Amino acid sequence: MSVLVYTESENGKFKKTAFEVASYAKELADQLGTSVTAISINAENTNELGSYGVEKVLNVSNDQLNDFNAKAYASTIKQAAEKENSTAVVISSSADSKFISPILSVYLNAGYASNVVALPESTAPFRVKRAAFTNKAFNVTEINTDVKLIGLSKNSFGIKENSGAANEESFSPELDDANFTSKVTAVDKAVGTVTIADAEVVVSGGRGLKGPENWGLIEDLAQTLGAATACSKPVSDLGWRPHSEHVGQTGKPVASNLYIAIGISGAIQHLAGINSSKVKVVINNDAEAPFFKAADYGVVGDAFEVVPQLIEKLKEFKAQNA
Numbered sequence: 001m002s003v004l005v006y007t008e009s010e011n012g013k014f015k016k017t018a019f020e021v022a023s024y025a026k027e028l029a030d031q032l033g034t035s036v037t038a039i040s041i042n043a044e045n046t047n048e049l050g051s052y053g054v055e056k057v058l059n060v061s062n063d064q065l066n067d068f069n070a071k072a073y074a075s076t077i078k079q080a081a082e083k084e085n086s087t088a089v090v091i092s093s094s095a096d097s098k099f100i101s102p103i104l105s106v107y108l109n110a111g112y113a114s115n116v117v118a119l120p121e122s123t124a125p126f127r128v129k130r131a132a133f134t135n136k137a138f139n140v141t142e143i144n145t146d147v148k149l150i151g152l153s154k155n156s157f158g159i160k161e162n163s164g165a166a167n168e169e170s171f172s173p174e175l176d177d178a179n180f181t182s183k184v185t186a187v188d189k190a191v192g193t194v195t196i197a198d199a200e201v202v203v204s205g206g207r208g209l210k211g212p213e214n215w216g217l218i219e220d221l222a223q224t225l226g227a228a229t230a231c232s233k234p235v236s237d238l239g240w241r242p243h244s245e246h247v248g249q250t251g252k253p254v255a256s257n258l259y260i261a262i263g264i265s266g267a268i269q270h271l272a273g274i275n276s277s278k279v280k281v282v283i284n285n286d287a288e289a290p291f292f293k294a295a296d297y298g299v300v301g302d303a304f305e306v307v308p309q310l311i312e313k314l315k316e317f318k319a320q321n322a
Protein backbone atom coordinates (compact mmCIF):
# COMPACT_ATOMS: atom_id res chain seq x y z
CA MET A 1 0.00 0.00 0.00
CA SER A 2 1.24 3.51 -0.78
CA VAL A 3 0.08 6.92 -1.87
CA LEU A 4 0.86 7.52 -5.54
CA VAL A 5 1.36 11.07 -6.77
CA TYR A 6 1.53 12.12 -10.40
CA THR A 7 4.18 14.85 -10.65
CA GLU A 8 3.64 16.89 -13.81
CA SER A 9 6.53 18.23 -15.84
CA GLU A 10 6.98 20.27 -18.99
CA ASN A 11 10.01 19.96 -21.25
CA GLY A 12 11.63 17.76 -18.61
CA LYS A 13 11.23 20.28 -15.76
CA PHE A 14 8.81 19.74 -12.92
CA LYS A 15 5.99 22.24 -12.70
CA LYS A 16 5.56 24.03 -9.37
CA THR A 17 2.33 22.10 -8.85
CA ALA A 18 4.38 18.87 -8.85
CA PHE A 19 6.01 19.95 -5.59
CA GLU A 20 2.68 20.99 -4.11
CA VAL A 21 0.97 17.65 -4.90
CA ALA A 22 4.05 15.81 -3.58
CA SER A 23 3.88 17.82 -0.33
CA TYR A 24 0.20 16.99 0.01
CA ALA A 25 0.78 13.31 -0.78
CA LYS A 26 3.46 13.13 1.94
CA GLU A 27 1.08 14.42 4.62
CA LEU A 28 -1.71 12.19 3.34
CA ALA A 29 0.66 9.21 3.51
CA ASP A 30 1.55 10.15 7.10
CA GLN A 31 -2.15 10.22 7.92
CA LEU A 32 -2.62 6.79 6.33
CA GLY A 33 0.57 5.35 7.85
CA THR A 34 2.23 4.70 4.51
CA SER A 35 4.78 6.21 2.11
CA VAL A 36 4.70 8.22 -1.13
CA THR A 37 5.66 6.97 -4.57
CA ALA A 38 5.74 9.45 -7.46
CA ILE A 39 5.16 8.66 -11.10
CA SER A 40 6.95 11.06 -13.42
CA ILE A 41 6.85 11.04 -17.19
CA ASN A 42 9.92 12.15 -19.14
CA ALA A 43 11.09 14.40 -16.30
CA GLU A 44 14.70 15.22 -15.43
CA ASN A 45 16.16 15.63 -11.95
CA THR A 46 13.53 13.39 -10.41
CA ASN A 47 15.64 13.17 -7.24
CA GLU A 48 14.33 16.70 -6.46
CA LEU A 49 11.10 15.04 -5.34
CA GLY A 50 12.83 13.60 -2.28
CA SER A 51 12.87 17.09 -0.80
CA TYR A 52 9.07 17.09 -0.76
CA GLY A 53 8.60 13.76 0.98
CA VAL A 54 8.61 11.33 -1.95
CA GLU A 55 10.36 8.06 -1.05
CA LYS A 56 10.31 6.37 -4.43
CA VAL A 57 10.04 7.69 -7.98
CA LEU A 58 8.86 5.59 -10.89
CA ASN A 59 10.62 7.16 -13.84
CA VAL A 60 9.01 6.77 -17.24
CA SER A 61 11.15 7.60 -20.23
CA ASN A 62 9.16 7.12 -23.40
CA ASP A 63 9.22 9.25 -26.57
CA GLN A 64 5.61 8.34 -27.33
CA LEU A 65 4.69 10.37 -24.24
CA ASN A 66 6.57 13.53 -25.19
CA ASP A 67 3.29 15.18 -26.17
CA PHE A 68 0.44 15.10 -23.71
CA ASN A 69 -2.07 12.34 -24.33
CA ALA A 70 -4.76 11.92 -21.66
CA LYS A 71 -5.50 8.24 -22.36
CA ALA A 72 -1.86 7.18 -22.50
CA TYR A 73 -0.95 9.21 -19.42
CA ALA A 74 -3.97 7.81 -17.51
CA SER A 75 -2.96 4.28 -18.50
CA THR A 76 0.61 4.91 -17.33
CA ILE A 77 -0.55 6.24 -13.95
CA LYS A 78 -3.02 3.36 -13.59
CA GLN A 79 -0.27 0.80 -14.18
CA ALA A 80 1.93 2.56 -11.62
CA ALA A 81 -0.92 2.60 -9.07
CA GLU A 82 -1.49 -1.12 -9.60
CA LYS A 83 2.21 -1.90 -9.31
CA GLU A 84 2.43 0.04 -6.04
CA ASN A 85 -0.92 -1.25 -4.76
CA SER A 86 -1.85 2.38 -4.11
CA THR A 87 -5.07 3.13 -2.28
CA ALA A 88 -4.83 6.87 -2.85
CA VAL A 89 -3.70 8.68 -5.97
CA VAL A 90 -2.99 12.42 -5.87
CA ILE A 91 -3.01 14.54 -9.01
CA SER A 92 -3.08 18.30 -9.63
CA SER A 93 -6.02 20.32 -10.94
CA SER A 94 -4.15 21.60 -13.99
CA ALA A 95 -5.94 21.50 -17.33
CA ASP A 96 -4.00 18.35 -18.34
CA SER A 97 -4.65 16.60 -15.05
CA LYS A 98 -8.34 17.41 -15.30
CA PHE A 99 -8.31 15.55 -18.64
CA ILE A 100 -6.51 12.60 -17.12
CA SER A 101 -8.53 12.28 -13.90
CA PRO A 102 -11.93 11.09 -15.19
CA ILE A 103 -10.24 8.47 -17.39
CA LEU A 104 -7.99 7.36 -14.53
CA SER A 105 -10.97 7.22 -12.21
CA VAL A 106 -12.65 4.72 -14.57
CA TYR A 107 -9.45 2.71 -15.09
CA LEU A 108 -8.92 2.35 -11.32
CA ASN A 109 -12.59 2.19 -10.35
CA ALA A 110 -11.70 5.04 -8.03
CA GLY A 111 -14.00 7.72 -6.64
CA TYR A 112 -12.66 11.09 -7.77
CA ALA A 113 -12.80 14.34 -5.82
CA SER A 114 -11.62 17.36 -7.81
CA ASN A 115 -10.62 20.79 -6.45
CA VAL A 116 -9.65 19.37 -3.06
CA VAL A 117 -8.36 22.10 -0.76
CA ALA A 118 -7.24 20.25 2.39
CA LEU A 119 -6.11 16.95 3.83
CA PRO A 120 -8.96 14.53 4.58
CA GLU A 121 -10.85 15.50 7.70
CA SER A 122 -11.39 11.77 8.23
CA THR A 123 -9.86 8.76 6.47
CA ALA A 124 -12.50 6.19 7.50
CA PRO A 125 -14.86 7.20 6.06
CA PHE A 126 -12.65 9.13 3.64
CA ARG A 127 -13.90 12.73 3.57
CA VAL A 128 -12.25 15.67 1.86
CA LYS A 129 -13.09 19.36 1.61
CA ARG A 130 -13.46 20.69 -1.92
CA ALA A 131 -13.98 24.10 -3.48
CA ALA A 132 -17.29 24.35 -5.31
CA PHE A 133 -19.24 26.87 -7.38
CA THR A 134 -16.09 28.46 -8.78
CA ASN A 135 -14.61 28.82 -5.28
CA LYS A 136 -17.60 30.58 -3.78
CA ALA A 137 -18.45 27.63 -1.53
CA PHE A 138 -16.94 24.49 -0.07
CA ASN A 139 -18.37 21.01 0.19
CA VAL A 140 -17.25 17.87 1.98
CA THR A 141 -17.14 14.82 -0.29
CA GLU A 142 -17.02 11.24 0.91
CA ILE A 143 -15.20 8.72 -1.31
CA ASN A 144 -16.35 5.17 -0.75
CA THR A 145 -14.29 3.20 -3.28
CA ASP A 146 -11.18 1.20 -2.30
CA VAL A 147 -8.97 3.51 -4.36
CA LYS A 148 -9.37 7.26 -3.88
CA LEU A 149 -8.40 9.76 -6.57
CA ILE A 150 -7.72 13.27 -5.26
CA GLY A 151 -7.37 16.29 -7.52
CA LEU A 152 -5.64 18.98 -5.46
CA SER A 153 -6.64 22.58 -6.11
CA LYS A 154 -3.65 24.75 -7.03
CA ASN A 155 -2.23 26.97 -4.26
CA SER A 156 -4.52 25.40 -1.66
CA PHE A 157 -1.91 23.42 0.27
CA GLY A 158 1.42 25.04 -0.44
CA ILE A 159 4.85 23.53 -0.94
CA LYS A 160 6.36 21.92 2.15
CA GLU A 161 9.97 20.87 2.15
CA ASN A 162 11.11 17.66 3.79
CA SER A 163 14.58 16.31 4.23
CA GLY A 164 14.91 13.06 2.38
CA ALA A 165 16.07 11.35 -0.75
CA ALA A 166 13.94 9.44 -3.21
CA ASN A 167 14.86 6.03 -4.58
CA GLU A 168 14.54 6.03 -8.33
CA GLU A 169 13.30 3.15 -10.41
CA SER A 170 12.70 3.06 -14.15
CA PHE A 171 9.20 2.10 -15.12
CA SER A 172 8.00 1.02 -18.57
CA PRO A 173 4.22 1.02 -18.89
CA GLU A 174 2.63 -1.21 -21.51
CA LEU A 175 1.06 1.08 -24.07
CA ASP A 176 -0.50 0.04 -27.36
CA ASP A 177 -2.33 1.72 -30.25
CA ALA A 178 -5.56 1.84 -28.22
CA ASN A 179 -3.88 4.40 -25.96
CA PHE A 180 -3.12 6.66 -28.89
CA THR A 181 -6.47 6.93 -30.68
CA SER A 182 -5.86 10.67 -30.87
CA LYS A 183 -2.53 12.45 -30.79
CA VAL A 184 -1.03 15.90 -31.00
CA THR A 185 0.30 16.62 -34.47
CA ALA A 186 1.38 20.25 -34.00
CA VAL A 187 1.78 22.69 -31.13
CA ASP A 188 1.22 26.42 -31.56
CA LYS A 189 2.19 28.00 -28.26
CA ALA A 190 0.89 31.39 -27.18
CA VAL A 191 3.76 33.83 -27.36
CA GLY A 192 4.87 35.49 -24.15
CA THR A 193 7.48 34.90 -21.56
CA VAL A 194 5.24 33.51 -18.82
CA THR A 195 2.09 31.46 -19.30
CA ILE A 196 -1.02 32.43 -17.35
CA ALA A 197 -1.48 28.94 -15.93
CA ASP A 198 2.01 28.79 -14.39
CA ALA A 199 2.48 32.46 -13.53
CA GLU A 200 3.18 33.59 -9.98
CA VAL A 201 2.06 37.09 -10.91
CA VAL A 202 -0.55 38.10 -13.49
CA VAL A 203 -1.19 41.65 -14.72
CA SER A 204 -4.59 41.89 -16.35
CA GLY A 205 -6.24 44.70 -18.29
CA GLY A 206 -9.87 45.48 -18.98
CA ARG A 207 -11.96 47.78 -21.13
CA GLY A 208 -10.87 50.67 -18.90
CA LEU A 209 -7.61 50.66 -20.88
CA LYS A 210 -9.63 52.16 -23.78
CA GLY A 211 -7.81 50.43 -26.64
CA PRO A 212 -5.03 48.07 -27.74
CA GLU A 213 -2.68 51.03 -28.29
CA ASN A 214 -2.48 51.42 -24.49
CA TRP A 215 -1.40 47.85 -23.77
CA GLY A 216 2.22 48.93 -23.43
CA LEU A 217 1.24 49.96 -19.90
CA ILE A 218 0.15 46.43 -19.01
CA GLU A 219 3.19 44.91 -20.71
CA ASP A 220 5.64 47.26 -18.96
CA LEU A 221 4.19 46.48 -15.57
CA ALA A 222 4.18 42.75 -16.35
CA GLN A 223 7.78 42.87 -17.52
CA THR A 224 8.86 44.74 -14.41
CA LEU A 225 7.24 42.10 -12.23
CA GLY A 226 8.15 39.07 -14.39
CA ALA A 227 4.42 38.52 -14.77
CA ALA A 228 2.10 37.05 -17.38
CA THR A 229 -0.39 39.35 -19.09
CA ALA A 230 -4.12 38.65 -19.15
CA CYS A 231 -7.35 40.45 -19.99
CA SER A 232 -11.11 40.50 -19.51
CA LYS A 233 -13.45 38.88 -22.02
CA PRO A 234 -14.58 42.04 -23.84
CA VAL A 235 -10.95 42.95 -24.45
CA SER A 236 -10.31 39.69 -26.29
CA ASP A 237 -13.75 39.82 -27.97
CA LEU A 238 -12.84 43.26 -29.32
CA GLY A 239 -9.60 41.82 -30.67
CA TRP A 240 -7.41 44.07 -28.50
CA ARG A 241 -5.69 40.97 -27.09
CA PRO A 242 -5.52 37.29 -28.15
CA HIS A 243 -8.14 34.91 -26.75
CA SER A 244 -5.38 32.97 -25.03
CA GLU A 245 -5.21 35.86 -22.52
CA HIS A 246 -8.91 35.96 -21.65
CA VAL A 247 -9.49 34.92 -18.05
CA GLY A 248 -12.71 34.21 -16.23
CA GLN A 249 -15.58 31.78 -16.19
CA THR A 250 -15.44 31.29 -19.95
CA GLY A 251 -11.69 31.88 -20.21
CA LYS A 252 -8.64 30.59 -18.41
CA PRO A 253 -8.60 30.13 -14.65
CA VAL A 254 -5.88 32.01 -12.78
CA ALA A 255 -4.41 30.75 -9.51
CA SER A 256 -1.42 33.07 -9.16
CA ASN A 257 0.06 34.46 -5.97
CA LEU A 258 -0.68 38.00 -7.13
CA TYR A 259 -3.36 39.14 -9.59
CA ILE A 260 -3.40 42.82 -10.57
CA ALA A 261 -6.59 43.94 -12.33
CA ILE A 262 -6.40 47.26 -14.15
CA GLY A 263 -9.53 48.89 -15.55
CA ILE A 264 -11.59 45.76 -14.94
CA SER A 265 -14.99 46.21 -13.30
CA GLY A 266 -15.07 42.88 -11.47
CA ALA A 267 -18.11 41.22 -13.04
CA ILE A 268 -19.03 37.90 -11.45
CA GLN A 269 -17.94 35.98 -14.57
CA HIS A 270 -14.48 37.55 -14.39
CA LEU A 271 -14.10 36.96 -10.65
CA ALA A 272 -15.11 33.32 -11.10
CA GLY A 273 -11.88 32.67 -12.96
CA ILE A 274 -9.49 34.47 -10.63
CA ASN A 275 -10.89 33.55 -7.20
CA SER A 276 -8.09 31.08 -6.52
CA SER A 277 -5.44 33.79 -6.74
CA LYS A 278 -3.96 34.53 -3.35
CA VAL A 279 -3.66 38.33 -3.38
CA LYS A 280 -5.85 40.45 -5.63
CA VAL A 281 -5.12 44.09 -6.36
CA VAL A 282 -7.44 46.36 -8.31
CA ILE A 283 -6.77 49.71 -9.97
CA ASN A 284 -9.96 51.40 -11.09
CA ASN A 285 -11.14 55.02 -11.28
CA ASP A 286 -14.63 54.13 -10.05
CA ALA A 287 -14.67 53.56 -6.28
CA GLU A 288 -17.99 51.72 -6.70
CA ALA A 289 -16.55 49.11 -9.10
CA PRO A 290 -17.51 45.65 -7.75
CA PHE A 291 -13.88 44.48 -7.96
CA PHE A 292 -13.05 46.47 -4.81
CA LYS A 293 -15.25 44.11 -2.75
CA ALA A 294 -13.28 41.07 -3.98
CA ALA A 295 -9.83 42.64 -3.77
CA ASP A 296 -7.26 42.57 -0.98
CA TYR A 297 -5.82 45.94 -2.02
CA GLY A 298 -7.34 48.63 -4.18
CA VAL A 299 -6.26 51.92 -5.73
CA VAL A 300 -9.00 54.32 -6.78
CA GLY A 301 -7.43 56.24 -9.59
CA ASP A 302 -6.86 56.66 -13.29
CA ALA A 303 -4.84 53.72 -14.62
CA PHE A 304 -2.96 56.07 -16.95
CA GLU A 305 -1.64 57.98 -13.93
CA VAL A 306 -1.34 55.17 -11.36
CA VAL A 307 0.33 52.45 -13.44
CA PRO A 308 3.31 54.53 -14.71
CA GLN A 309 4.00 55.63 -11.12
CA LEU A 310 3.77 52.03 -9.93
CA ILE A 311 6.22 50.91 -12.62
CA GLU A 312 8.62 53.69 -11.67
CA LYS A 313 8.48 52.80 -7.96
CA LEU A 314 8.95 49.09 -8.70
CA LYS A 315 11.97 49.83 -10.87
CA GLU A 316 13.45 51.99 -8.10
CA PHE A 317 12.82 49.23 -5.57
CA LYS A 318 14.40 46.61 -7.83
CA ALA A 319 17.44 48.82 -8.44
CA GLN A 320 17.91 49.37 -4.68
CA ASN A 321 17.54 45.67 -3.92
CA ALA A 322 19.49 44.25 -6.86
Ligand SMILES: Cc1cc2nc3c(=O)[nH]c(=O)nc-3n(C[C@H](O)[C@H](O)[C@H](O)COP(=O)(O)OP(=O)(O)OC[C@H]3O[C@@H](n4cnc5c(N)ncnc54)[C@H](O)[C@@H]3O)c2cc1C
Binding pocket: 205, 206, 207, 208, 209, 231, 232, 233, 234, 235, 246, 247, 248, 249, 250, 251, 262, 263, 264, 265, 266, 267, 268, 269, 270, 273, 283, 284, 285, 286, 289, 301, 302, 303, 304
Ligand atom coordinates in the same frame (compact mmCIF):
# COMPACT_ATOMS: atom_id res chain seq x y z
C1 LIG B 1 -22.10 33.99 -19.98
C2 LIG B 1 -21.06 35.05 -19.75
C3 LIG B 1 -19.74 34.68 -19.57
C4 LIG B 1 -18.75 35.63 -19.35
N1 LIG B 1 -17.46 35.24 -19.14
C5 LIG B 1 -16.54 36.18 -18.87
C6 LIG B 1 -15.19 35.81 -18.58
O1 LIG B 1 -14.82 34.63 -18.60
N2 LIG B 1 -14.31 36.79 -18.31
C7 LIG B 1 -14.63 38.11 -18.28
O2 LIG B 1 -13.77 38.94 -18.02
N3 LIG B 1 -15.90 38.48 -18.53
C8 LIG B 1 -16.85 37.57 -18.85
N4 LIG B 1 -18.11 37.97 -19.13
C9 LIG B 1 -18.38 39.41 -19.28
C10 LIG B 1 -18.60 40.10 -17.94
O3 LIG B 1 -19.96 40.01 -17.56
C11 LIG B 1 -18.23 41.59 -18.05
O4 LIG B 1 -18.99 42.18 -19.06
C12 LIG B 1 -16.74 41.81 -18.33
O5 LIG B 1 -15.94 41.11 -17.42
C13 LIG B 1 -16.44 43.30 -18.23
O6 LIG B 1 -15.15 43.53 -18.68
P1 LIG B 1 -14.33 44.80 -18.19
O7 LIG B 1 -14.35 44.84 -16.71
O8 LIG B 1 -13.03 44.79 -18.90
O9 LIG B 1 -15.17 46.01 -18.81
P2 LIG B 1 -16.18 47.01 -18.17
O10 LIG B 1 -17.29 46.35 -17.47
O11 LIG B 1 -16.52 47.99 -19.25
O12 LIG B 1 -15.33 47.75 -17.03
C14 LIG B 1 -14.29 48.62 -17.29
C15 LIG B 1 -13.81 49.15 -15.95
O13 LIG B 1 -12.73 50.02 -16.17
C16 LIG B 1 -12.85 51.15 -15.30
N5 LIG B 1 -12.13 52.25 -15.91
C17 LIG B 1 -12.49 53.01 -16.96
N6 LIG B 1 -11.54 53.93 -17.26
C18 LIG B 1 -10.55 53.72 -16.36
C19 LIG B 1 -9.29 54.36 -16.13
N7 LIG B 1 -8.86 55.38 -16.90
N8 LIG B 1 -8.54 53.94 -15.10
C20 LIG B 1 -8.95 52.90 -14.30
N9 LIG B 1 -10.13 52.27 -14.48
C21 LIG B 1 -10.91 52.68 -15.50
C22 LIG B 1 -14.33 51.39 -15.17
O14 LIG B 1 -14.62 52.08 -13.97
C23 LIG B 1 -14.88 49.97 -15.18
O15 LIG B 1 -15.00 49.46 -13.86
C24 LIG B 1 -19.12 37.01 -19.35
C25 LIG B 1 -20.45 37.37 -19.53
C26 LIG B 1 -21.41 36.41 -19.73
C27 LIG B 1 -22.84 36.83 -19.91
